[in-house]
Amino acid sequence: MTDDHQLARELADLAGERLLAVRAELHEAGIEGRELKDAGDIASQEVLADALRERVPDDAVLSEEATDDHERLSSQRVWIIDPLDGTREFSEVPRDDWAVHVALWQDGELVAGAVALPARGVTYGTDASGRAGIPARPDGDPPLRLAVSRSRPPAFAEELGRTMGATTVPMGSAGVKAMSVVDGSSDAYVHAGGQYEWDSAAPVAVAAAYGLHTSRVDGSPLVYNKENPWSPDLVVCRPEVAESLLAALATMDLG
Numbered sequence: 001m002t003d004d005h006q007l008a009r010e011l012a013d014l015a016g017e018r019l020l021a022v023r024a025e026l027h028e029a030g031i032e033g034r035e036l037k038d039a040g041d042i043a044s045q046e047v048l049a050d051a052l053r054e055r056v057p058d059d060a061v062l063s064e065e066a067t068d069d070h071e072r073l074s075s076q077r078v079w080i081i082d083p084l085d086g087t088r089e090f091s092e093v094p095r096d097d098w099a100v101h102v103a104l105w106q107d108g109e110l111v112a113g114a115v116a117l118p119a120r121g122v123t124y125g126t127d128a129s130g131r132a133g134i135p136a137r138p139d140g141d142p143p144l145r146l147a148v149s150r151s152r153p154p155a156f157a158e159e160l161g162r163t164m165g166a167t168t169v170p171m172g173s174a175g176v177k178a179m180s181v182v183d184g185s186s187d188a189y190v191h192a193g194g195q196y197e198w199d200s201a202a203p204v205a206v207a208a209a210y211g212l213h214t215s216r217v218d219g220s221p222l223v224y225n226k227e228n229p230w231s232p233d234l235v236v237c238r239p240e241v242a243e244s245l246l247a248a249l250a251t252m253d254l255g
Protein backbone atom coordinates (compact mmCIF):
# COMPACT_ATOMS: atom_id res chain seq x y z
CA MET A 1 0.00 0.00 0.00
CA THR A 2 1.22 3.50 -0.83
CA ASP A 3 1.71 5.71 2.22
CA ASP A 4 1.15 9.46 2.29
CA HIS A 5 4.86 10.23 1.80
CA GLN A 6 5.04 8.09 -1.30
CA LEU A 7 1.75 9.45 -2.58
CA ALA A 8 3.00 13.04 -2.25
CA ARG A 9 6.10 12.13 -4.27
CA GLU A 10 4.10 10.24 -6.92
CA LEU A 11 1.70 13.14 -7.39
CA ALA A 12 4.47 15.75 -7.63
CA ASP A 13 6.30 13.60 -10.19
CA LEU A 14 3.15 13.04 -12.23
CA ALA A 15 2.45 16.76 -12.42
CA GLY A 16 6.11 17.46 -13.15
CA GLU A 17 6.07 15.11 -16.15
CA ARG A 18 2.98 16.81 -17.49
CA LEU A 19 4.55 20.25 -17.04
CA LEU A 20 7.70 19.24 -18.92
CA ALA A 21 5.58 17.90 -21.80
CA VAL A 22 3.34 20.99 -21.98
CA ARG A 23 6.34 23.31 -21.83
CA ALA A 24 8.19 21.48 -24.59
CA GLU A 25 5.15 21.32 -26.84
CA LEU A 26 4.14 24.98 -26.46
CA HIS A 27 7.68 26.27 -26.67
CA GLU A 28 8.11 24.36 -29.90
CA ALA A 29 4.94 26.05 -31.19
CA GLY A 30 6.35 29.50 -30.31
CA ILE A 31 3.97 30.08 -27.38
CA GLU A 32 5.44 32.05 -24.49
CA GLY A 33 4.70 34.49 -21.66
CA ARG A 34 1.25 34.57 -20.09
CA GLU A 35 -0.10 31.83 -22.36
CA LEU A 36 2.67 29.44 -21.35
CA LYS A 37 2.22 30.27 -17.65
CA ASP A 38 -1.53 29.68 -17.83
CA ALA A 39 -1.14 26.43 -19.76
CA GLY A 40 1.28 25.14 -17.09
CA ASP A 41 -0.95 26.16 -14.17
CA ILE A 42 -4.02 24.57 -15.75
CA ALA A 43 -2.36 21.32 -16.87
CA SER A 44 -0.68 20.67 -13.52
CA GLN A 45 -3.81 21.52 -11.54
CA GLU A 46 -5.77 19.06 -13.68
CA VAL A 47 -3.29 16.23 -13.10
CA LEU A 48 -3.19 16.81 -9.35
CA ALA A 49 -6.93 17.32 -8.88
CA ASP A 50 -7.74 14.15 -10.86
CA ALA A 51 -5.15 12.06 -9.01
CA LEU A 52 -6.23 13.32 -5.58
CA ARG A 53 -9.89 12.65 -6.39
CA GLU A 54 -9.01 9.13 -7.45
CA ARG A 55 -6.50 8.22 -4.74
CA VAL A 56 -7.80 10.05 -1.64
CA PRO A 57 -11.43 10.99 -2.40
CA ASP A 58 -12.28 11.78 1.22
CA ASP A 59 -9.47 14.31 1.71
CA ALA A 60 -9.88 18.06 1.23
CA VAL A 61 -7.64 20.16 -1.02
CA LEU A 62 -6.29 23.71 -0.86
CA SER A 63 -4.74 24.69 -4.19
CA GLU A 64 -3.44 27.89 -5.67
CA GLU A 65 -5.36 27.01 -8.82
CA ALA A 66 -8.77 26.03 -7.43
CA THR A 67 -11.60 27.81 -5.62
CA ASP A 68 -11.27 27.53 -1.85
CA ASP A 69 -14.59 26.01 -0.80
CA HIS A 70 -13.57 26.03 2.91
CA GLU A 71 -14.55 22.37 3.24
CA ARG A 72 -10.96 21.95 4.31
CA LEU A 73 -11.64 23.86 7.55
CA SER A 74 -13.69 20.97 8.94
CA SER A 75 -11.52 18.23 7.41
CA GLN A 76 -8.87 16.24 9.28
CA ARG A 77 -6.75 15.78 6.16
CA VAL A 78 -6.01 18.56 3.67
CA TRP A 79 -3.65 18.42 0.70
CA ILE A 80 -2.04 21.83 0.24
CA ILE A 81 -0.74 22.07 -3.32
CA ASP A 82 0.92 24.57 -5.61
CA PRO A 83 0.72 22.94 -9.06
CA LEU A 84 3.38 25.30 -10.44
CA ASP A 85 5.56 27.40 -8.17
CA GLY A 86 7.88 29.75 -10.00
CA THR A 87 5.41 30.24 -12.83
CA ARG A 88 7.47 33.15 -14.13
CA GLU A 89 10.57 30.98 -14.42
CA PHE A 90 8.58 28.14 -16.01
CA SER A 91 7.72 30.55 -18.84
CA GLU A 92 11.37 31.52 -19.33
CA VAL A 93 12.61 28.45 -21.22
CA PRO A 94 15.10 26.86 -20.45
CA ARG A 95 15.19 28.08 -16.83
CA ASP A 96 14.99 25.19 -14.37
CA ASP A 97 14.04 27.04 -11.15
CA TRP A 98 10.36 26.10 -10.87
CA ALA A 99 8.64 23.41 -8.84
CA VAL A 100 5.56 21.35 -8.02
CA HIS A 101 4.49 21.40 -4.35
CA VAL A 102 2.38 18.68 -2.74
CA ALA A 103 1.90 18.67 1.04
CA LEU A 104 -0.47 16.90 3.42
CA TRP A 105 -1.76 18.65 6.54
CA GLN A 106 -3.37 16.44 9.16
CA ASP A 107 -4.86 17.45 12.51
CA GLY A 108 -2.89 20.69 12.77
CA GLU A 109 0.48 19.61 11.35
CA LEU A 110 2.20 19.10 8.02
CA VAL A 111 2.76 15.33 7.96
CA ALA A 112 4.01 14.58 4.43
CA GLY A 113 5.16 16.39 1.35
CA ALA A 114 7.18 16.45 -1.84
CA VAL A 115 8.77 19.18 -3.93
CA ALA A 116 9.51 18.18 -7.53
CA LEU A 117 12.01 20.18 -9.57
CA PRO A 118 11.04 18.61 -12.93
CA ALA A 119 13.51 20.50 -15.12
CA ARG A 120 16.34 19.26 -12.86
CA GLY A 121 14.99 15.71 -12.74
CA VAL A 122 14.93 15.65 -8.94
CA THR A 123 12.19 15.35 -6.33
CA TYR A 124 12.70 15.91 -2.61
CA GLY A 125 10.26 14.23 -0.26
CA THR A 126 9.44 13.40 3.32
CA ASP A 127 9.65 9.71 2.41
CA ALA A 128 12.65 7.74 3.61
CA SER A 129 14.20 7.65 0.14
CA GLY A 130 14.47 11.41 0.23
CA ARG A 131 16.20 11.84 3.56
CA ALA A 132 19.87 11.43 2.87
CA GLY A 133 20.65 14.43 5.11
CA ILE A 134 22.09 17.82 4.21
CA PRO A 135 25.69 18.27 3.08
CA ALA A 136 28.13 19.78 5.60
CA ARG A 137 29.03 23.47 5.27
CA PRO A 138 32.46 24.15 3.83
CA ASP A 139 35.21 24.56 6.48
CA GLY A 140 36.32 27.97 7.74
CA ASP A 141 32.94 29.57 8.57
CA PRO A 142 32.22 31.01 5.08
CA PRO A 143 29.66 33.85 4.66
CA LEU A 144 26.00 32.92 5.04
CA ARG A 145 24.48 32.27 1.60
CA LEU A 146 20.92 33.57 1.49
CA ALA A 147 18.51 32.28 -1.19
CA VAL A 148 16.35 35.21 -2.31
CA SER A 149 13.69 35.91 -4.93
CA ARG A 150 15.25 36.84 -8.28
CA SER A 151 12.25 38.94 -9.30
CA ARG A 152 11.58 40.65 -5.95
CA PRO A 153 14.82 40.65 -3.94
CA PRO A 154 13.98 41.65 -0.35
CA ALA A 155 15.35 44.90 1.10
CA PHE A 156 16.48 43.11 4.28
CA ALA A 157 18.96 40.99 2.30
CA GLU A 158 21.26 44.00 2.01
CA GLU A 159 21.04 44.63 5.75
CA LEU A 160 21.80 40.97 6.48
CA GLY A 161 24.78 41.43 4.21
CA ARG A 162 26.04 44.28 6.39
CA THR A 163 25.23 42.75 9.78
CA MET A 164 26.02 39.08 9.12
CA GLY A 165 28.23 39.28 6.05
CA ALA A 166 25.59 37.33 4.14
CA THR A 167 25.75 36.94 0.36
CA THR A 168 22.64 36.45 -1.78
CA VAL A 169 21.84 33.69 -4.25
CA PRO A 170 18.90 34.87 -6.43
CA MET A 171 16.52 32.26 -7.85
CA GLY A 172 12.85 31.76 -8.66
CA SER A 173 10.29 29.66 -6.75
CA ALA A 174 9.85 29.20 -3.01
CA GLY A 175 10.27 25.45 -3.44
CA VAL A 176 13.56 25.84 -5.30
CA LYS A 177 14.87 28.24 -2.67
CA ALA A 178 13.96 25.94 0.22
CA MET A 179 15.46 22.94 -1.62
CA SER A 180 18.68 24.92 -2.19
CA VAL A 181 19.12 24.81 1.61
CA VAL A 182 18.46 21.05 1.53
CA ASP A 183 21.04 20.45 -1.21
CA GLY A 184 23.62 22.71 0.44
CA SER A 185 23.81 25.35 -2.29
CA SER A 186 22.49 27.97 0.16
CA ASP A 187 22.29 28.20 3.96
CA ALA A 188 18.97 29.97 4.45
CA TYR A 189 15.79 31.08 2.70
CA VAL A 190 14.05 34.04 4.31
CA HIS A 191 10.85 35.54 2.93
CA ALA A 192 8.84 38.50 4.26
CA GLY A 193 6.11 40.54 2.60
CA GLY A 194 3.72 37.66 2.24
CA GLN A 195 3.01 34.50 0.31
CA TYR A 196 0.28 31.90 0.46
CA GLU A 197 0.28 28.59 2.32
CA TRP A 198 0.72 26.63 -0.93
CA ASP A 199 3.99 28.46 -1.61
CA SER A 200 5.63 27.08 1.52
CA ALA A 201 3.70 24.03 2.84
CA ALA A 202 5.50 21.31 0.84
CA PRO A 203 8.93 23.04 0.98
CA VAL A 204 8.60 23.40 4.77
CA ALA A 205 7.43 19.79 5.24
CA VAL A 206 10.39 18.51 3.22
CA ALA A 207 12.93 20.87 4.82
CA ALA A 208 11.78 19.81 8.30
CA ALA A 209 12.11 16.11 7.34
CA TYR A 210 15.72 16.82 6.38
CA GLY A 211 16.34 18.33 9.81
CA LEU A 212 16.31 22.00 8.80
CA HIS A 213 14.95 24.81 10.96
CA THR A 214 11.56 26.14 9.77
CA SER A 215 9.59 28.98 11.41
CA ARG A 216 8.13 32.45 11.04
CA VAL A 217 10.75 35.22 11.05
CA ASP A 218 10.01 35.84 14.76
CA GLY A 219 10.81 32.19 15.49
CA SER A 220 7.19 31.16 16.08
CA PRO A 221 5.79 28.06 14.34
CA LEU A 222 4.34 28.21 10.84
CA VAL A 223 0.63 27.36 10.87
CA TYR A 224 -1.22 25.82 7.92
CA ASN A 225 -4.83 25.31 6.88
CA LYS A 226 -5.84 28.64 8.37
CA GLU A 227 -9.13 30.20 7.31
CA ASN A 228 -7.12 32.85 5.48
CA PRO A 229 -4.28 31.05 3.66
CA TRP A 230 -2.07 34.18 3.64
CA SER A 231 1.31 33.37 5.12
CA PRO A 232 3.21 36.53 6.06
CA ASP A 233 6.82 35.34 6.31
CA LEU A 234 9.10 32.36 6.81
CA VAL A 235 12.62 31.16 7.53
CA VAL A 236 14.07 27.86 6.31
CA CYS A 237 17.69 27.44 7.33
CA ARG A 238 20.43 25.11 8.45
CA PRO A 239 19.88 24.40 12.15
CA GLU A 240 23.30 25.71 13.17
CA VAL A 241 22.61 29.19 11.76
CA ALA A 242 19.02 29.55 13.06
CA GLU A 243 19.87 31.28 16.34
CA SER A 244 22.10 33.98 14.86
CA LEU A 245 19.86 34.51 11.83
CA LEU A 246 16.69 34.90 13.92
CA ALA A 247 18.54 37.26 16.29
CA ALA A 248 19.65 39.41 13.34
CA LEU A 249 16.14 39.37 11.82
CA ALA A 250 14.66 40.45 15.17
CA THR A 251 16.57 43.74 14.97
CA MET A 252 15.31 44.57 11.46
CA ASP A 253 12.31 46.23 9.94
CA LEU A 254 11.30 43.56 7.41
CA GLY A 255 8.63 45.79 5.81
Ligand SMILES: Nc1ncnc2c1ncn2[C@@H]1O[C@H](COP(=O)(O)O)[C@@H](OP(=O)(O)O)[C@H]1O
Binding pocket: 064, 082, 084, 085, 086, 087, 088, 148, 149, 150, 151, 152, 171, 172, 173, 174, 193, 194, 195, 196, 199
Ligand atom coordinates in the same frame (compact mmCIF):
# COMPACT_ATOMS: atom_id res chain seq x y z
N1 LIG B 1 4.62 39.37 -1.92
C1 LIG B 1 4.07 38.26 -2.40
N2 LIG B 1 2.73 38.11 -2.46
C2 LIG B 1 2.16 36.96 -2.95
N3 LIG B 1 2.88 35.90 -3.42
C3 LIG B 1 4.21 36.01 -3.38
C4 LIG B 1 4.89 37.18 -2.88
N4 LIG B 1 6.22 36.97 -2.99
C5 LIG B 1 6.37 35.75 -3.53
N5 LIG B 1 5.18 35.16 -3.77
C6 LIG B 1 4.95 33.85 -4.40
O1 LIG B 1 5.94 32.96 -3.94
C7 LIG B 1 6.44 32.15 -5.02
C8 LIG B 1 7.93 32.39 -5.15
O2 LIG B 1 8.20 33.71 -5.52
P1 LIG B 1 9.68 34.21 -5.80
O3 LIG B 1 10.22 33.37 -6.90
O4 LIG B 1 9.55 35.66 -6.15
O5 LIG B 1 10.42 33.99 -4.52
C9 LIG B 1 5.67 32.59 -6.29
O6 LIG B 1 4.61 31.64 -6.44
P2 LIG B 1 3.93 31.26 -7.88
O7 LIG B 1 5.00 31.17 -8.89
O8 LIG B 1 3.26 29.97 -7.56
O9 LIG B 1 2.97 32.37 -8.15
C10 LIG B 1 5.15 33.96 -5.89
O10 LIG B 1 3.93 34.31 -6.52
Ligand SMILES: [Mg+2]
Binding pocket: 064, 082, 084, 085, 086, 174, 198, 199
Ligand atom coordinates in the same frame (compact mmCIF):
# COMPACT_ATOMS: atom_id res chain seq x y z
MG1 LIG C 1 3.71 29.48 -5.59
